[in-house]
Amino acid sequence: xxxxxxxxxxxxxxxxxxxxLDSRRSVFKHMSGVGQKLTAAALPLFVGxxxxxxxxxxxxxxxxxxxxxxxxxxxYLEMYFYQQxxxxxxxSSVNSTxxxxxxxxxxxxxxFLRNTLGSAxxxxxxxxxxxxxxxxxxxxxxxxDYRTNPVTYLALAxxxxxxxxxxxxxxxxxxxxxxxxTVLTAALNIHSVEARHAxxxxxxxxxxxxxxxxxxxxxxSPYSTAPKSWISGTDNGGAVPxxxxxxYGAGNNSGAGTATNVTYLAEDNNVxxxxxxxxxxxxxxxxxxxxxxxxAFDEGLDVGTVSTIARLFTVTGSTLF
Numbered sequence: 250x251x252x253x254x255x256x257x258x259x260x261x262x263x264x265x266x267x268x269x270l271d272s273r274r275s276v277f278k279h280m281s282g283v284g285q286k287l288t289a290a291a292l293p294l295f296v297g298x299x300x301x302x303x304x305x306x307x308x309x310x311x312x313x314x315x316x317x318x319x320x321x322x323x324x325y326l327e328m329y330f331y332q333q334x335x336x337x338x339x340x341s342s343v344n345s346t347x348x349x350x351x352x353x354x355x356x357x358x359x360x361f362l363r364n365t366l367g368s369a370x371x372x373x374x375x376x377x378x379x380x381x382x383x384x385x386x387x388x389x390x391x392x393x394d395y396r397t398n399p400v401t402y403l404a405l406a407x408x409x410x411x412x413x414x415x416x417x418x419x420x421x422x423x424x425x426x427x428x429x430x431t432v433l434t435a436a437l438n439i440h441s442v443e444a445r446h447a448x449x450x451x452x453x454x455x456x457x458x459x460x461x462x463x464x465x466x467x468x469x470s471p472y473s474t475a476p477k478s479w480i481s482g483t484d485n486g487g488a489v490p491x492x493x494x495x496x497y498g499a500g501n502n503s504g505a506g507t508a509t510n511v512t513y514l515a516e517d518n519n520v521x522x523x524x525x526x527x528x529x530x531x532x533x534x535x536x537x538x539x540x541x542x543x544x545a546f547d548e549g550l551d552v553g554t555v556s557t558i559a560r561l562f563t564v565t566g567s568t569l570f
Contacts, residue, residue, distance in 0.1 A: 311506050311552065313425035313432055314369045319506070319552055320436065321362040321371060322569055323416060326559060327409050328355040329376040336396045341459050344399075348406075351446050358439055365435070374569050379562055381405060383492070386564035391492060399458035403450060404488035410447035411480065411487070412496050412550070412558050415516075417443060419500065419549030422508035444547075448478045454488070482517040482543050495558050506552025514548045521546055 311319070331352035340348070363370045384390030395401045417440035420426055426433050449463075454476055456463035476484070480497065487493030500513025507513070519526045519542040526542040528534050556570040563569050 311423060311425060313429055314366060316420055316423055316426050316436075316506075317362055317366050317432065318369070318371050319555075320417070320420065320439070321359065321366065322374070323413055323555070323559065324355060324358040324362060325374055326379060326562065327413065328352070328359050329379050330381055330405065330409060330562075331355055332376065333381060333396055334402065337399050337402055337458075338397055339399050339458050341461050341463075343461055344453050344458060344463060347449060347453065347463075351406075351449075354442055354446065358442075361435070361439075365432070374567075378564060378567050378569055380564050381562050383561055386566075391489070403454045403458060406450045407447065407454060407476065407488045408493045408496055410443055410450055411484075412555060413443040414440060414447055414547060415496070415550035416552075416555045418547055419513060419551050419555070420506075421549070422511050423506065424508070451476045451478045477544070479544050480516050480547065481540050483515055492561070495554065500549070500551040500554040502551070504551070504553055511549075513551045513554070516548050517543050518546070518548055519543050 331348065334348050334352065337345075380386050380388055380390065381395055382388050382390035382393045384393070392401050392405055395405055417436055420436060421433065421440075426436060452463045453460070455474060455478075476488070483494070483497040487496050497516045499515040501507065502512050514520075524530065526534070526545075528537055528539065559570040560567075
């Protein structure tokens with residue numbers, strides 16, 4: 250199989266093929282390394298995976314402004330949530346500072362998305378649209394003490410950040426996003442920030458709210474102390490099992506806000522590029538813990554599922570999500 254001939258043939262009917270993959274120079278650069286690292290038997294799988302990502306994720310559904318406004322709704326949820334932290338008791342100064350920085354990031358995400366959307370941006374829902382106790386406006390839901398109890402607060406923070414990470418990844422294959430390089434780059438940049446937030450919040454929960462150095466709370470081998478700094482399987486239902494399970498489960502695979510030929514799998518998925526990853530997949534994997542194969546990849550979530558999760562924290566009658 251001559252990969253360059255395939256590219257040349259595709260270029261005749263799709264002049265933007267190199268832009269879809271990467272820059273022309275980068276494609277050739279990556280391919281020069283691939284030949285050294287993959288066996289002849291594995292190369293067709295690699296090529297198939299590359300073109301599947303480029304052409305199979307034909308989206309359905311939302312226009313770019315719809316996608317950006319949905320992201321803006323999530324950022325409002327997070328921004329107003331972090332504004333509620335000021336009455337927390339028992340946080341170390343290090344953790345207080347970290348939450349303050351995260352709050353600033355979320356406020357900046359709101360500003361950025363509003364500037365990008367301009368007059369198309371949704372109206373600010375205000376803090377009154379949200380009830381972070383999960384009480385739908387009664388402020389008496391299962392998380393009623395979140396304003397003062399750092400354990401509850403950090404459990405919610407992890408839930409919102411993990412949802413955000415999956416939501417941004419799930420939005421990436423939507424055609425209107427894929428077609429706009431500026432929007433796609435911005436969305437993926439926010440995605441990476443949300444992932445760092447999630448990791449840090451998990452370290453704070455693992456070390457304890459009063460820890461003076463949560464970054465040193467990392468578990469040693471076999472890295473089993475929960476919560477890990479990354480999602481492991483379906484995370485046993487998440488920070489609040491029974492309520493947060495959907496954050497780590499499978500999404501819906503059809504409807505607005507989904508992409509054709511993209512399956513929104515649960516976080517315990519261990520099949521990547523059509524290959525089932527286990528300790529027997531390769532001799533090099535023999536020493537890996539079985540959880541490693543789900544922990545190495547994040548799975549996206551569709552708009553519908555993310556909306557269902559977010560509605561748990563909006564007031565009754567709200568049409569925000």
